[in-house]
Amino acid sequence: LKAGCNLKKGQPASIDRESAMVVWLDHHKEPLVYEEIKQKAEDSPSPAFKEVKDQMGILNAAVVLPSFLEDKLSNFLILGDKLSGKIYTSEDLNVFSILATETAIAIENALLYGNIEEQVRERTRELIEVQKQLIQAEKLATMGTLAGGVAHEINNPLAAILTNVQMLLATCDPQDPNIDRESLELIEEATKRCRTIVQKLMTYAKKPLESGKISEVNLLDVIKNAISFLSYQLKQDDIKIITEAKEGDYLVIGNPNELEQMVTNIILNARDAIRLIKKSGEIHIRLLKTSEWLKIEIEDEGPGIRKDIASKIFDPFFTTKDVGKGLGLGLSICQSIIEKHNGRISFKSDLDKGSTFTIQLPRVKVAGAIKKENPYGQENFID
Ligand SMILES: Nc1ncnc2c1ncn2[C@@H]1O[C@H](COP(=O)(O)OP(=O)(O)O)[C@@H](O)[C@H]1O
Numbered sequence: 001l002k003a004g005c006n007l008k009k010g011q012p013a014s015i016d017r018e019s020a021m022v023v024w025l026d027h028h029k030e031p032l033v034y035e036e037i038k039q040k041a042e043d044s045p046s047p048a049f050k051e052v053k054d055q056m057g058i059l060n061a062a063v064v065l066p067s068f069l070e071d072k073l074s075n076f077l078i079l080g081d082k083l084s085g086k087i088y089t090s091e092d093l094n095v096f097s098i099l100a101t102e103t104a105i106a107i108e109n110a111l112l113y114g115n116i117e118e119q120v121r122e123r124t125r126e127l128i129e130v131q132k133q134l135i136q137a138e139k140l141a142t143m144g145t146l147a148g149g150v151a152h153e154i155n156n157p158l159a160a161i162l163t164n165v166q167m168l169l170a171t172c173d174p175q176d177p178n179i180d181r182e183s184l185e186l187i188e189e190a191t192k193r194c195r196t197i198v199q200k201l202m203t204y205a206k207k208p209l210e211s212g213k214i215s216e217v218n219l220l221d222v223i224k225n226a227i228s229f230l231s232y233q234l235k236q237d238d239i240k241i242i243t244e245a246k247e248g249d250y251l252v253i254g255n256p257n258e259l260e261q262m263v264t265n266i267i268l269n270a271r272d273a274i275r276l277i278k279k280s281g282e283i284h285i286r287l288l289k290t291s292e293w294l295k296i297e298i299e300d301e302g303p304g305i306r307k308d309i310a311s312k313i314f315d316p317f318f319t320t321k322d323v324g325k326g327l328g329l330g331l332s333i334c335q336s337i338i339e340k341h342n343g344r345i346s347f348k349s350d351l352d353k354g355s356t357f358t359i360q361l362p363r364v365k366v367a368g369a370i371k372k373e374n375p376y377g378q379e380n381f382i383d
């Protein structure tokens with residue numbers, strides 16, 4: 001066995017491609033006969049014959065029959081001396097050759113089957129993982145719907161509180177010492193705040209299909225809405241958002257809810273990135289126009305995106321975040337939303353400075369727009 005095979009416990013035996021005998025078989029592609037090799041080893045000064053002869057000697061091999069699959073040595077059959085002491089005839093060798101080839105095919109099939117089994121196992125593991133994450137995503141979606149429902153339920157009682165408190169404020173005698181006006185005003189303020197939150201929640205939770213009417217959307221409003229929805233969370237995380245955009249029309253055709261969701265996802269990624277390396281930071285959002293496109297740039301001060309994962313970040317379920325923190329769906333959802341809007345998303349990243357995600361959406365042109373000098377190369381910027 002030393003002469004030609006690698007044997008390791010628990011692993012399939014494999015041919016030792018370095019062994020002299022294997023090299024010879026691979027090269028000559030014909031049976032090795034011990035007596036012939038012995039003769040050659042005596043006649044020739046080349047050490048190769050002797051090595052092959054010695055290996056055959058260790059194996060007690062009278063003949064070694066190779067078989068080939070796709071021109072590559074796939075296995076070999078070792079025949080010892082015949083019990084009768086006679087030599088092997090060419091008919092004998094023929095029969096054994098056929099046997100060796102059959103064995104090669106059988107071994108190949110077994111290996112292939114083994115591989116397929118391993119692949120099936122691997123795939124099943126992946127599927128189970130994906131299924132788990134889908135269930136989680138589904139749960140999140142359900143939570144969104146539930147939150148929308150709850151918000152809707154709360155909206156009516158809130159309206160009742162607000163109307164009543166406002167009525168009280170309007171009708172009560174300001175001089176009456178028994179009435180605590182300040183408290184009433186506090187109630188009014190607090191109720192208004194609740195109403196705003198509830199309304200935002202309702203807008204956010206609305207499924208794209210329900211509110212899926214495509215309309216003209218101002219991207220500046222989209223960004224403002226996303227920021228205002230996140231404002232509490234971002235304040236908690238000590239993250240400041242700086243928006244740079246001239247007031248004006250940034251019109252695209254699309255679904256405002258989906259576009260808000262997209263911007264929200266990218267802002268949250270920026271927040272996560274910053275929080276990885278520091279306690280507070282800034283996110284810069286810029287809105288730009290070219291003659292054909294609107295561009296949103298979202299820049300963070302995070303650690304940047306390593307080259308080895310850059311090609312994967314848009315893959316569904318790709319995440320570098322801890323379990324429960326990231327599903328890895330954000331960017332893939334963003335990408336599908338942007339593609340639906342005939343746009344593009346790209347990013348630039350610098351490991352020392354952070355990352356900038358750029359979203360480009362085809363713009364709806366406003367009649368009478370004036371072409372201006374173009375700071376961005378080929379495209380014309382319009383104010
Ligand atoms: N602004 C960013 N800075 C650094 N890495 C980012 C940024 N945005 C996305 N990534 C990387 O891309 C991965 C995928 O993002 P995403 O699809 O939103 O999923 P998730 O946020 O759930 O991980 C993140 O886990 C992170 O590794």
Ligand SMILES: [Mg+2]
Nearest residue numbers: 265269330331
């Ligand atoms: Mg994300």
